[in-house]
Amino acid sequence: MTVVETERSAVTSCLEVAARQRPRGHDRYTISEVVAYTGLSAHTLRWYERIGLMPHVDRSHTGQRRYTDRDLDWLDFVGKLRLTGMPVADMVRYAELVREGDHTYPERLELLVAHREDVRRRITELRDTLEVLDYKIDLYAGAKPAPERH
C-alpha cells in the first residue's frame, strides 16, 4: 500500500508560513508544489479543474498536471474570492467569462462590483460584532460577579 494522501496535516500547517513563496520559477509546478504553495489539497485542486474553476492545466507526457505561474496567480485570486465568501458557482461563472474572451468584460465587471459590495457589507457586519464582543469581553474581564448576562 502506498502512502495515503494525508493533506493538511499538522506538519503541512507548520510549513505553511514558509510555503508562501513559489518553489522555483520553472512554470511547470507539480500538484504537490501547488499544494504547498496554496494550502489547498490535491483533491481540491483536481476538483477545481473538474468543475471548471481552473483554465485548463497543462499535462506532462505521462499525464500529470503541470501548473504555470499564471495558474498560481489565478489560484491566488480565487483564494481571495473564496476567503471572502464568494460561492464556488459564482467563481466558476467568472472563470467561464474569462475563458469566453474580452467581450465579457462588462459582465465580469458587474460580478466583481457586486462582490465588492458584498465584501463591504460584510466588513461592516464584522465591525459591528467586534464592538459587541469588546463590550462583552470588558464585562467578563472586568468584574467577576457582574449581574447575570449572557
Place this chain on the structure above:
Amino acid sequence: MTVVETERSAVTSCLEVAARQRPRGHDRYTISEVVAYTGLSAHTLRWYERIGLMPHVDRSHTGQRRYTDRDLDWLDFVGKLRLTGMPVADMVRYAELVREGDHTYPERLELLVAHREDVRRRITELRDTLEVLDYKIDLYAGAKPAPERH
C-alpha cells in the same frame, strides 16, 4: 391543506427593514413574531432549541412557544456570532456555559476572545481582497481593450 410555511419569501424579505423593531413589549412573542423580528425561519428557531442553542423557551398553556425579550436579545447576539462565521457547535458550547452559571466566566471570556481574534483576522482578509477587487474593477472599468487579464 393549510398554508405551507414558505418562510424567507420575497415578501418577507421586503418586510425585513420594517421588521427590525419588536412588535410589542409583552414578553410573550409567538414564533411567527420572532420569525418577523429575526429573519430566521420557524424551523430554524425550533432547531436552535433542539440543539441547545436557546436557553429553554416558555410555552403557552397549549404548548406553543412564547419568547421573551431576553430570548430576542440572545437571538440578536447569536445572529451576530453567526454572521461572523462562528460555527454552531461553538455557539452551543457558549450557550451551555451560560446555563452552567457564573463560574464559567473564564471559559466564556476565552471563547469570546478567540472569536474576536478570528473576526479581526477576517476583517484584514476582507480588506486585502477589497484592494484587489478595486484594482481589477478599475482595470475593467477603465480601458476596454486591456491586455488579457483574469
Place this chain on the structure above:
DNA sequence: TGCTTGCCTAGAGTGCACTCGAACTCTCTA
C-alpha cells in the same frame, strides 16, 4: 525485479447548517 512514491480518474461519502414533510393539536370565525 519488485517496491515505493507520486500521481491519475470517477464516483461515493462527509460535515455543516439548515430545511422540509407528514401527521397531528388547538383556537377562532362563518
Place this chain on the structure above:
DNA sequence: TAGAGAGTTCGAGTGCACTCTAGGCAAGCA
C-alpha cells in the same frame, strides 16, 4: 360544526464545498 390557520414533533432530505476511496499507471531505486 366545519374548516382555516397557526402551531407542534421528530426524522428525513438538501445544498454546498469539499474529501475520500478504489483501483490503476509511470518513474526511480535496491
